[in-house]
Amino acid sequence: MSEAYFRVESGALGPEENFLSLDDILMSHEKLPVRTETPMPRLGAFFLERSGGPETDHAIPQGSKLELPLWLAKGLFDNKRRILSVELPKIYQQGWRTVFSADANVVDLHKLGPHFYGFGSQLLHFDSPENADISQSLLQTFIGRFRRIMDSSQNAYNEDTSALVARLDEMERGLFQTGQKGLNDFQCWEKGQASQITASSLVQNYKKRKLTDMDD
Amino acid sequence: MIYENKIKRNEVKSGGQSDLIPTIKFRHCSLLRNRRCAVAYLYDRLLRIRALRWEYGSVLPNALRFHMSAEEMEWFNRYKKSLATYMRSLGGDEGLDITQDMKPPKSLYIEVRCLKDYGEFEVDDGTSVLLKKNSQHFLPRWKCEQLVRQGILEHVLS
Numbered sequence: 001m002s003e004a005y006f007r008v009e010s011g012a013l014g015p016e017e018n019f020l021s022l023d024d025i026l027m028s029h030e031k032l033p034v035r036t037e038t039p040m041p042r043l044g045a046f047f048l049e050r051s052g053g054p055e056t057d058h059a060i061p062q063g064s065k066l067e068l069p070l071w072l073a074k075g076l077f078d079n080k081r082r083i084l085s086v087e088l089p090k091i092y093q094q095g096w097r098t099v100f101s102a103d104a105n106v107v108d109l110h111k112l113g114p115h116f117y118g119f120g121s122q123l124l125h126f127d128s129p130e131n132a133d134i135s136q137s138l139l140q141t142f143i144g145r146f147r148r149i150m151d152s153s154q155n156a157y158n159e160d161t162s163a164l165v166a167r168l169d170e171m172e173r174g175l176f177q178t179g180q181k182g183l184n185d186f187q188c189w190e191k192g193q194a195s196q197i198t199a200s201s202l203v204q205n206y207k208k209r210k211l212t213d214m215d216d
Numbered sequence: 217m218i219y220e221n222k223i224k225r226n227e228v229k230s231g232g233q234s235d236l237i238p239t240i241k242f243r244h245c246s247l248l249r250n251r252r253c254a255v256a257y258l259y260d261r262l263l264r265i266r267a268l269r270w271e272y273g274s275v276l277p278n279a280l281r282f283h284m285s286a287e288e289m290e291w292f293n294r295y296k297k298s299l300a301t302y303m304r305s306l307g308g309d310e311g312l313d314i315t316q317d318m319k320p321p322k323s324l325y326i327e328v329r330c331l332k333d334y335g336e337f338e339v340d341d342g343t344s345v346l347l348k349k350n351s352q353h354f355l356p357r358w359k360c361e362q363l364v365r366q367g368i369l370e371h372v373l374s
Contacts, residue, residue: 004269025256040239041236041238071245072249075245192373197318197365197371198365
């Protein structure tokens, strides 16, 4: 309850990621299919199977398809599409969008990319003509799944929640944990333990780690 | 490194080798990314060190100090000093210790049980209490709150 460590939150769902947020750094590491619009000299060393060979200065030829992480795609992208053009990953395209609109609850969002909502929101920066549909689809998927998340987080007290959490993506897991924390705090208050001074979780974690160090 | 990259990019633009620009942008992005990861890691460490002041108090156990770099130690000392100055400026002449009473207190004295051996512990009126494992005592709240938070004592509700 009286926790002192406040981590930097993810800004991925808003207009821009938070520079210092560790969650955003992990999220922007996911890959995105991309097409080069201009030959990129000397980068053939990194992408050996696409490289043009030593005659062309180890260039990656124009029009080759690559998979780049989001941070790189964002950095190299500009509105006139001089260097890259971005293709949408499958899960944000029409096929999957109809699956989500049919029934959002059944889909395993953790497998489809653990940062579904964050990544999708940042994808909107790449000015695709389908942006309006993507944002609507993200919103509707969340609305469809929200009720189950809230229900399960508020009613699973003191049990193993791995089955409930397995199919949620990272943002939903964060929500679930907040719900669980609220539930635990409330139960604690009901039992009259709210005024009990407890060792902080930082201290307890540190003790556990120290024991393993000593074992080594 | 980022500065050198910028110089190189300017040279290229003015020299007319404009086809190298994508490569330079690529390198620039990678450098920015590396910097971002390093800065975010160091910032997170600082946030945790700040939390340590509120959990452990002014004096950190030696094992923890061993894991911190010299700059982090200095940051911690400066933060401690700022916090102390601030606390002294509140509440009249002596100041107010805001790291105490993290939960609203119900009574002046509390019942505690000792979880590990700690040794002698002196109370305000001079009597000292021997804290051995599993011994129970009735002590003033402000003296033992620190020890409970550190996990040495356990607050027992009757």
